[in-house]
Amino acid sequence: MSFVKRYLAVFHVFGVLTMGFALTLLAPLLCSWWWNDGATSAYDEAFVVSFASGFFSWLASRRGGYELKNRDGFLLVVMVWLLLPVFASLPFVFHLHMSFTDAYFEAVSGLTTTGATVIEGLDRLPPSINLWRGMLVWLGGMGLIVLAVAVLPLLGIGGRQIFRAETPGPMKESQLTPRLSETAKGLWAVYALITMMCVLSYYLAGMDGFDAVMHAFTTMGLGGFSSHDASFAYWDSPAIEAVAIVFMLIAGVNFATHFLAFRQLSLRPYRLDAEAFWYVFVVFVSVVGIAVFLLVTGAYEDFRSALRYAAFNVVSIATTTGYANVDYAQWPIFAPLWMLFLSSFATSAGSTGGGIKMIRALILFKQVHRELIRAMHPSVVWPVRVGNQVVSQQILFAVLAFAFTYMAIISTLTLLMTLSGLDAITAFSAIVASFNNTGPGLGEVGPATTFAALTDFQTWLCTLAMLLGRLEIFTLLVVLTPAFWRS
Numbered sequence: 402m403s404f405v406k407r408y409l410a411v412f413h414v415f416g417v418l419t420m421g422f423a424l425t426l427l428a429p430l431l432c433s434w435w436w437n438d439g440a441t442s443a444y445d446e447a448f449v450v451s452f453a454s455g456f457f458s459w460l461a462s463r464r465g466g467y468e469l470k471n472r473d474g475f476l477l478v479v480m481v482w483l484l485l486p487v488f489a490s491l492p493f494v495f496h497l498h499m500s501f502t503d504a505y506f507e508a509v510s511g512l513t514t515t516g517a518t519v520i521e522g523l524d525r526l527p528p529s530i531n532l533w534r535g536m537l538v539w540l541g542g543m544g545l546i547v548l549a550v551a552v553l554p555l556l557g558i559g560g561r562q563i564f565r566a567e568t569p570g571p572m573k574e575s576q577l578t579p580r581l582s583e584t585a586k587g588l589w590a591v592y593a594l595i596t597m598m599c600v601l602s603y604y605l606a607g608m609d610g611f612d613a614v615m616h617a618f619t620t621m622g623l624g625g626f627s628s629h630d631a632s633f634a635y636w637d638s639p640a641i642e643a644v645a646i647v648f649m650l651i652a653g654v655n656f657a658t659h660f661l662a663f664r665q666l667s668l669r670p671y672r673l674d675a676e677a678f679w680y681v682f683v684v685f686v687s688v689v690g691i692a693v694f695l696l697v698t699g700a701y702e703d704f705r706s707a708l709r710y711a712a713f714n715v716v717s718i719a720t721t722t723g724y725a726n727v728d729y730a731q732w733p734i735f736a737p738l739w740m741l742f743l744s745s746f747a748t749s750a751g752s753t754g755g756g757i758k759m760i761r762a763l764i765l766f767k768q769v770h771r772e773l774i775r776a777m778h779p780s781v782v783w784p785v786r787v788g789n790q791v792v793s794q795q796i797l798f799a800v801l802a803f804a805f806t807y808m809a810i811i812s813t814l815t816l817l818m819t820l821s822g823l824d825a826i827t828a829f830s831a832i833v834a835s836f837n838n839t840g841p842g843l844g845e846v847g848p849a850t851t852f853a854a855l856t857d858f859q860t861w862l863c864t865l866a867m868l869l870g871r872l873e874i875f876t877l878l879v880v881l882t883p884a885f886w887r888s
Contacts, residue, residue: 407470411477412462415484419455422485423448425536429492429529438527440496447491454488472885479880482868486512492533497526502857506864511537513871514753516625516723516840517863519853523630528611531628535615538624541871542753543592543656591660596621599648606640620648623753625723625840632848633713633726642713642726653680653720655751675788676749676759683747683759688715691736698733711736719743721755723840730847737843741830744839755838755870757807763787764800806874811836814862821859831855835866 430444489512490504499507503519510517511534523531596617603613612628619626629635633642651659654677661670671677692704692711701707710727717724718740729737746762748754767785774783785792811832818828823845830842831852841848846855852863869877879885 407473408476409462411473411480412458414477415480416455416457416459416462418481419458419485419488420452421455422488423451423455425540426451426492426533428536429533432532433527433529436528438529440492440527440529443492443496444529446495447488450491451488475876475879475885478872478876482512482872489537492530493520496530500857502860503853506852506860507534508537509864509867510840511624511626512541513838513867514538514541514622514624514721514755515835515838515867515870516619516623517835517846517852517867518626518840519851519855519860521630521851521853523628526628528628531615531626532611534626535618535624535628538622538626539596539618540622542622542624542652543589587660587664588656591656591663592621594663595648595651595659599644602644602648603641606644607636607638608641616645617648620645620722620724621652621753623649623652623720623722623748623755623838625717627724633724637726639709642709645724646712646716649716649720649722649724650681650684652722653684653748653752653754655749656753657751658749673788674749676763679763680747680749680759683743684716684719687719687739687743688712691715691739694736695732700732700736715740715743718839719747721748721837721839723834725841725848728847728849730843730849741833741837741839741842744837745833755836757804760787761800761803764792764797765804767792768797768801803874806878807836810866810869810874814866817862818859821856821862823855823859831859831863832866835863836870838867838870 426444426448430441430448433439433441433444486505486508489508490499490501493499493504493507494501497504497520499519506517506519509515516538518534520526599617599620600613603616604610608616615626615628618624625632627633627635633645654671655674658670658674658677662668688708688711692708695701695707695711696704701710710729713724713726714729716722718737721744729740745756746759748756748758750758750760752758764785764787767787771783771785774781785797814832814836815829818832819825823831827842827844827846830844831846834840834842834846846852852860855863
């Protein structure tokens, strides 16, 4: 395939995806018309611009419908995550009159399931705007590309290369069904089913219908957007918080494990998932430990209160959701720093969470253990295992490279943030929270504030961090290498 035809194929698929994404704008459009909340024209205009852009991209490249190669899959994924937020930001620009920088940040934050916001006065927003914010998180949670894998085969366009570029985690080759499209459909079916269960649970716990839907979207996407400035402190309800804790923990588990459990009607897949065990164990120990720490340091007078607030906020940040029911930045500094640390690795690969994922953390830990053993017994054969599976050298080297790049990017972006004038705590926490797709940080971007205080330069750095985190670094970086563009 020639150089030109290769990129025509990518733009052809991108046009289809953009038209499909434009159709999602019809949901808030209809809701805005029904509620008469004044934002209808913003969705009219956003839909026309988005659908027309996708249509002309598809029309101009309709002769380029070739099967995508691995390299083309990377390019398409990067195009989707860089350009779809442009269309997603249009309602914010047209109705809220936000600058493009802030609107793009908000859209990227939603689609990457970060949940950081620059919007203040959430309680006064038109309901359809909050619904759109929640929908962005929900769509981004499982990944628009996975949905495309289920749809594109019907259009005669293969999706395997896209799926490999998009799927999180170091072990991307496993399939749950013989056909990749069936895998994507199965994952989305489980995702939608659990979301409906979450909606019902929130409603029964005391939320009204709108908040139940909006927060179910952002809970399952682990995005943390709320329709209230006070987040979950708005309700001050242990029952609602308990529902959020349960479903945040569920969303932090690999959805492939959920899929197998539903298909087999058995809990056995959870018992066999070593990553899920360590995820639950680490979060549980952290909740109890932080609760005891808050009690001992006098942050709360009784263990029941300490446990309630520790459980909700530790689970929220560890799963990279970003909800809050108290300003935990006022706690002794160890607690919020530990929570940010958890957000770096706690959730499972194949979940809607961010960070390096528990599977990589396990592999790194076991590699350190192997090196200690080999230091004492140089001739010993000690393979790295996760569960019953031996980790290949190829995966091990990839994880080591990922961990190094992860630390290097956080260090570099933090230094740039401090160079731009931010204090160290705000700079570091803003980058870590953005890179791990967590949402709130500390200092000027803490849970009681927004990212609106950042300058445009600082906002773009956080936007870059969110995109790098969502694409797990290498998907974006590989497109920036000169070798990628050689035909």
